[in-house]
Amino acid sequence: MTNEAFISLDYQEYSPEEMQQRADDFYGLMNRRRSVRAFSNRQVDRGIIDRIIQTASTAPSGAHKQPWTFCVVTNPELRAEIRKQAEHEERISYESRMSDKWLKDLEPLGTDAIKPYIEEAPYIIVVMKQLFDWEADGSKHPNYYVNESVGIAVGMLLAAIHNAGLVALTHTPSPMNFLAKALKRPENERPYLLIPVGYPAPDVEVPALKRKSLNEVCVYYD
Numbered sequence: 001m002t003n004e005a006f007i008s009l010d011y012q013e014y015s016p017e018e019m020q021q022r023a024d025d026f027y028g029l030m031n032r033r034r035s036v037r038a039f040s041n042r043q044v045d046r047g048i049i050d051r052i053i054q055t056a057s058t059a060p061s062g063a064h065k066q067p068w069t070f071c072v073v074t075n076p077e078l079r080a081e082i083r084k085q086a087e088h089e090e091r092i093s094y095e096s097r098m099s100d101k102w103l104k105d106l107e108p109l110g111t112d113a114i115k116p117y118i119e120e121a122p123y124i125i126v127v128m129k130q131l132f133d134w135e136a137d138g139s140k141h142p143n144y145y146v147n148e149s150v151g152i153a154v155g156m157l158l159a160a161i162h163n164a165g166l167v168a169l170t171h172t173p174s175p176m177n178f179l180a181k182a183l184k185r186p187e188n189e190r191p192y193l194l195i196p197v198g199y200p201a202p203d204v205e206v207p208a209l210k211r212k213s214l215n216e217v218c219v220y221y222d
């Protein structure tokens, strides 16, 4: 791929009214997204997961390196192993690694060290970040702004999951290097997030959270 080639932008302009409507509609859609911690075992077509991941992979990235790998894990034995190791780390975290303030902050979410969704959701996506790449001669070639790039891609992944009518959770077992081992990932990759994806469990409830108002999150400098 060469940076010297330029093509015309595939741009779609909307009228200001249509723009407002589209912005309102998209906000309405995204404001209904919630993290879900209990999944149905109902199956989801792989084609939908493929498209969601392709959407995430349209994210901008440092020097267009796309420094991510989405590992989609359905294998039951592998998932049982991942759950076992995640719960082991989580138990230590909840019992001794997390501060009292942290545990208190988590109380409204009702989380604990038990992670059944790792086995129950039809898919778990383990997002890997690629710290560097390899040249043909085996030497290392750096990637840039890897955390920013992968964070943006995951944001787009979550939007695509929600848009498709599925639910997800951004789970961060910590420390999570056991994932790289369990999935036999190459040396340039580090686990970033574990995301179960599927239908919500029937009648699932979510914490009654409030989102910050626009004024609390936005400052205009006119």
Ligand code: IYR
Pocket: 090, 106, 109, 111, 112, 113, 171, 172, 173, 174
């Ligand atoms: N990783 C743990 C703890 C946890 C931490 C934060 I910050 C959360 O927003 C939610 C949970 C867990 O998954 O339970």
